[in-house]
Amino acid sequence: MGVGDRRPGGPGAGDADPGAGLPPGRACVVPAPCLVWMHGGAWVGGDLDMPEAHETARGVAGRADAVVVSVDYRLCSAEVRFPAPHDDVLAAYRWVRDHAADLGIDPARIAVGGASAGGNLAAGAALRLRDEGETPWQALLIYPLVHAPLPEPSDELAAALAKLPPPFRLPTEYLDQVFDPYLGDVPIEAAPPYAFPGLAKDLNGFPPTYIDNDEFDHLRSSGELFTDQLRAAGVDVEQALSTGALHGHLNLVGLDTAHATLDRMADRLRKR
Numbered sequence: 001m002g003v004g005d006r007r008p009g010g011p012g013a014g015d016a017d018p019g020a021g022l023p024p025g026r027a028c029v030v031p032a033p034c035l036v037w038m039h040g041g042a043w044v045g046g047d048l049d050m051p052e053a054h055e056t057a058r059g060v061a062g063r064a065d066a067v068v069v070s071v072d073y074r075l076c077s078a079e080v081r082f083p084a085p086h087d088d089v090l091a092a093y094r095w096v097r098d099h100a101a102d103l104g105i106d107p108a109r110i111a112v113g114g115a116s117a118g119g120n121l122a123a124g125a126a127l128r129l130r131d132e133g134e135t136p137w138q139a140l141l142i143y144p145l146v147h148a149p150l151p152e153p154s155d156e157l158a159a160a161l162a163k164l165p166p167p168f169r170l171p172t173e174y175l176d177q178v179f180d181p182y183l184g185d186v187p188i189e190a191a192p193p194y195a196f197p198g199l200a201k202d203l204n205g206f207p208p209t210y211i212d213n214d215e216f217d218h219l220r221s222s223g224e225l226f227t228d229q230l231r232a233a234g235v236d237v238e239q240a241l242s243t244g245a246l247h248g249h250l251n252l253v254g255l256d257t258a259h260a261t262l263d264r265m266a267d268r269l270r271k272r
Contacts, residue, residue, distance in 0.1 A: 031106035040116030043182040063266030081184035089125040119144025123197040147198035151221040170218040203233035217247040
């Protein structure tokens with residue numbers, strides 16, 4: 001399994017790390033599926049070395065015999081706001097598509113995916129690519145946040161969250177603190193759909209989607225609502241619940257729940 005670093009260029013684009021590729025010589029036999037993958041970190045943290053990036057890329061690539069490109073998008077700060085990370089993801093996806101032959105991948109089987117804030121970026125990129133006539137093969141969204149403000153939880157989710165010890169509960173002001181560096185001076189009510197795809201009025205033509213929600217996760221309300229919105233728009237969507245898991249379980253290397261999610265992601269990539 002090969003690991004390498006590439007810089008695709010583009011407007012401020014970060015590195016794209018074909019972090020978990022195919023064994024040497026494999027690509028010339030049958031072009032592989034590809035996943036362009038974005039780690040989480042509330043748009044302000046995370047890197048290519050965190051388990052949610054590197055171990056997820058390696059785990060999915062090995063299971064699916066695929067190429068996984070882990071994207072080092074710009075993190076938000078006082079100087080960096082949306083759409084900077086969104087633009088980086090688009091640049092990475094297009095670079096992968098344009099270099100499909102070099103990477104040994106099938107250009108018709110390039111998926112976008114991500115976890116948490118990375119799931120948000122993957123969904124936003126899928127929406128924009130749809131609008132520009134470049135719809136990805138599919139989207140893999142793991143405990144994503146795609147709405148602002150966060151949707152109210154269902155009765156079942158509220159009951160599950162009430163069981164959490166206080167240190168594991170999301171403070172009400174936390175998301176405001178998260179949205180601020182991402183959106184900057186743009187108020188939440190004016191956030192564009194590419195920043196929060198769950199706000200899109202039309203999801204028709206969104207790519208086939210896999211959504212994996214954590215059972216004990218405040219953000220589950222966003223993933224569940226997005227599933228309902230996609231189904232209402234006629235999108236082929238599969239939803240899974242990672243039972244017993246807290247938000248961010250892909251960072252827990254060796255956890256059975258994480259392995260099960262990687263298995264399901266790989267199953268999606270093995271589809272033709």
